[in-house]
Amino acid sequence: MKNSLIITLLFCCIAPFLNGQKLSGSEIREIAQGKFSGGVEELIEFLKLPNIGSDPEQVVQNLEWCRDRFNRLSFDTQIIKTEGAPLLFAEKRISVDKKTILFYLQIDGQPVDPSEWEQTDPFIPVIKEKGEKGMWNSVSWEPGDPLNPEWRVFGRSASDSKGPAMAFITALDYFHQKSLKTACNIKVIMDFQEELGSPTLARAVEENKSLLDADMVLIMDGTRHISNWPTLTYGARGIATATIKIFGPSSPLHSGQYGNYAPNPVFAASHFIASLKDPNGRVIIPGFYDGIVLSDQDKIALSSLPENEDSLKMRLGISKSEAVGNNYQESLQYPSLNIRGLRSAWVGKEVRTIIPEDVEIEIDMRLVPETPGERMVELLEGHLRKEGFYLVDSIPTAEERSVHPKIASMKYRLGSLPFRTEMNSETGEFLNRALGNVFGKKVVNMRTTGGSQPIAPFVKTMDVPAVSIRIPNPDNSIHAPNENLRLGNFLEGIMMCLAILNEPH
Numbered sequence: 001m002k003n004s005l006i007i008t009l010l011f012c013c014i015a016p017f018l019n020g021q022k023l024s025g026s027e028i029r030e031i032a033q034g035k036f037s038g039g040v041e042e043l044i045e046f047l048k049l050p051n052i053g054s055d056p057e058q059v060v061q062n063l064e065w066c067r068d069r070f071n072r073l074s075f076d077t078q079i080i081k082t083e084g085a086p087l088l089f090a091e092k093r094i095s096v097d098k099k100t101i102l103f104y105l106q107i108d109g110q111p112v113d114p115s116e117w118e119q120t121d122p123f124i125p126v127i128k129e130k131g132e133k134g135m136w137n138s139v140s141w142e143p144g145d146p147l148n149p150e151w152r153v154f155g156r157s158a159s160d161s162k163g164p165a166m167a168f169i170t171a172l173d174y175f176h177q178k179s180l181k182t183a184c185n186i187k188v189i190m191d192f193q194e195e196l197g198s199p200t201l202a203r204a205v206e207e208n209k210s211l212l213d214a215d216m217v218l219i220m221d222g223t224r225h226i227s228n229w230p231t232l233t234y235g236a237r238g239i240a241t242a243t244i245k246i247f248g249p250s251s252p253l254h255s256g257q258y259g260n261y262a263p264n265p266v267f268a269a270s271h272f273i274a275s276l277k278d279p280n281g282r283v284i285i286p287g288f289y290d291g292i293v294l295s296d297q298d299k300i301a302l303s304s305l306p307e308n309e310d311s312l313k314m315r316l317g318i319s320k321s322e323a324v325g326n327n328y329q330e331s332l333q334y335p336s337l338n339i340r341g342l343r344s345a346w347v348g349k350e351v352r353t354i355i356p357e358d359v360e361i362e363i364d365m366r367l368v369p370e371t372p373g374e375r376m377v378e379l380l381e382g383h384l385r386k387e388g389f390y391l392v393d394s395i396p397t398a399e400e401r402s403v404h405p406k407i408a409s410m411k412y413r414l415g416s417l418p419f420r421t422e423m424n425s426e427t428g429e430f431l432n433r434a435l436g437n438v439f440g441k442k443v444v445n446m447r448t449t450g451g452s453q454p455i456a457p458f459v460k461t462m463d464v465p466a467v468s469i470r471i472p473n474p475d476n477s478i479h480a481p482n483e484n485l486r487l488g489n490f491l492e493g494i495m496m497c498l499a500i501l502n503e504p505h
Contacts, residue, residue, distance in 0.1 A: 022183075023502045025438040031174055032494040039170035039494060040127075040153070040487060041143040046162050047125040047155040053108035053193035059085045062107050066090075066190050069169060073176045075188070080208055082200035088190040089211065092182075099505040100185040102214035102464075104455065105165040106194040106221045109157035116481035118154075125155030128484075136482075149488030152473075158485040159472035161194075164220040167471055167493030171501055182501040187214055191454070194221075197415045198454035205457040216427045217458045217466040218500070222451070223478065224470045225444040226315075227306045228489070230496055231470035232431050235420030235448035236455065237332070238367035240377055241340075242412040244384065246272065246359045247396055252345070253355040262355050266344055268406055269359040272387050276337060281322025283337045285383045291370035292334055298447070301423065302329035305444060332450045335376060336366040366450065373414040381410055417456030420448060421465040431467060434503035438495050469496060 023031070049065060050058050063086060067077050070090040080087040112122040118136070119126045128136040129151050139151055157163070175182055189212060191198055205212060224231040248265030249258075278284050294302075303326075312328055313321065325331035341362035346352055365376050385391065390404035400407060421427060423445050435443045455466045471493035472478070473486040 022437070022504060023498070025440075025499075028438050028495050028498045028502070031498060032171075032491055035170050035174055035494055036487075036491050037144055037147060038173075039166060040147060040490065042170070043158075043163060043166040043490070044125050044127075044153065044155075046166055047153070047158060048123055050123045051107060051109045051157055051162070051192075052111055053085060053196045054111075056085070059108070059192045062192060063088050063190070066105075066107060070188065073169070073172050075186075080189075080204050080211075082204050084200040085193045087192070087201070087204055088188075089208075090186075090188040090190070092186045094181050094183075094185050098183065098185050099215040100187060100213070101500075102187040102189060102212060102217045102458070103168060104217055104219045104221070104458070105168070105188060105190045106161040107157075107165065107190050108192050108195050109160065109162070110195050110479045112156050113481065118482055122156040122481075122483075125153050125158065127151050127153050127487075147487055149486070149491060151487045152484040153487065153490075154482055154484045156483055158483050159223065159476035160478040160483065161221040163485040163490055164469070164471045164493060165190075167490055168220050168497045170494050171497035174498065175501065183504050184501065186501075187212065194454060197413075201454050202457040202461075205461045209461055212458070213462060214464055215505075216430075216464055217455060217462075219453055219455055219466060219468040220471075221453060222449055222468045222470045223472050223474050223476060224489070225305065225307070225446060226312060226474045227444060228473055229306070229442045229444045230435055230439050230492060231444040231446060232428070232435070233446040233449045233468040233470055234423050234428065235369075236416070236418060236453040236468065237335070237448060237450060238373060238418035238456065239415040239452040240365045240367060240373040240412060241415065242363045242365075242377065242380060242410055244272075244361040244363065245409045246361070246389070247392075247401075247407040247409075248357050248359075249355060250357065250398075250401065252357050255353045255355050258355055263405070264355045265359045266356065269342075269344070269361060272384070272389075273339060273361065275383070275387055282324055283335075285337075285379050287379055288337070288371075288376070289334060292368065294330065294333060298333075299326070299330065301445075302333070302447060303327055305329055305446065329446070332448050333368060335368055335371045336450075337380075338364050338366075340364050366452065367418045368448070369418045369420050371418075373417070377412045377414070380412075384408060384410060416452040416454045417460070418448075418452075419456040419459045419466060421459075421467055423447060425465055427465040427467055430503060430505060431469075431500065434499040435496060437503070438499045439492075469500070471496065 049062050051062050052058050066088050070077050075090040075092045077090045080089055127139045127141050129139050131137045246265045246269045249262050253262050324334050344359040345356035389406045389408040392409050396407045459466050473489045477483045
């Protein structure tokens, strides 16, 4: 009698799952807490695998780890071969009546300089807590010990983006362990060269359109809104880069012997750089902002996000923002032009009294759907010509130097394309319903992010909406030394994934 009562009670507890009933927000929170410690333990092991996308051996190691992990989750996996690094595909079909979500996971990370990190090895993750004077101190933690949500795990790719990938895997692990069905069919594509611009992804999507076919793409990548609330981002800017070299004399010249006679190319470069923007920070290349229109409804939505402009300026250490948009969110809806690097001659201990032979200007332009990269590169090149520069493909010849007082070269690269999904779409309503079940109204919907993601091939080729699920804390130092992930964000990331996987369509 006693055993039958226990069995009856157990069946009553799991019956909602077996019947596909939606979990409550409190149930999701409780489940995530139960998976928290094990998820952190596995994340630490995952982070120990170096993952620089330009290293074929590291790509293979991470691919094999991911393939084994998804096989253990009872997913069917296959390698998608490309001309470069392979992609990994995983799938679990629940029912032909269920909708299909394709999850995009970025597995590679940025290169590291260990000497710049406050730990022995960026690939040996360390859990730290904030101490006096804002210093981060190591914490002695063993699997199974209590975890403080304010602690952080420091290591390359903790936030960008193995942490979000592991939050997703941890949520999947719960359904697998309990032999429970998710509310959707699941497909997963794993990219091992995102930080290199995903050079083979677009073609792979075109060649595997039916394999990747889904009702939506969810991107497990990207930093949260500055409020650190769970964030949904419906678009990303694309990117185009250019290297402009402005030539001076054919070799470095002694500034005492030739100063006042041989022009220094740094001054020509500085005049050109100054010609790119007005004093308020707006790009003044004609046509740069053409085609972009923000409706009154767009502006209201953008201004309604929980952020304080004064606090943001203080955090960034600036007194005045550039006048491209009326606020931070509006500024992200426009293309940007950034000088990301300058090189000429020598500085510091190596400084010397010379007139340099050239100046290199590294530029990146973030793109929006209305401003395709090809057009923006043409505008930049046209502006360079308008400023009086004669363009060459390589080092100018002696004859060209004798005829043209201003000579430059320009090389460019088109990277990720921009994309945008409507926030009031069926996909947006589904995601807000799922996350609202756990977080109530503390969910941020952002029209676009300032950064770039290689998702446009899915949107363009497969004609499906794409949204980024944002988990990491905004102060995570991605791409920089001491990259980190707040453990409370990882815990909420597990909740977010559980909620999405359990939400009926």
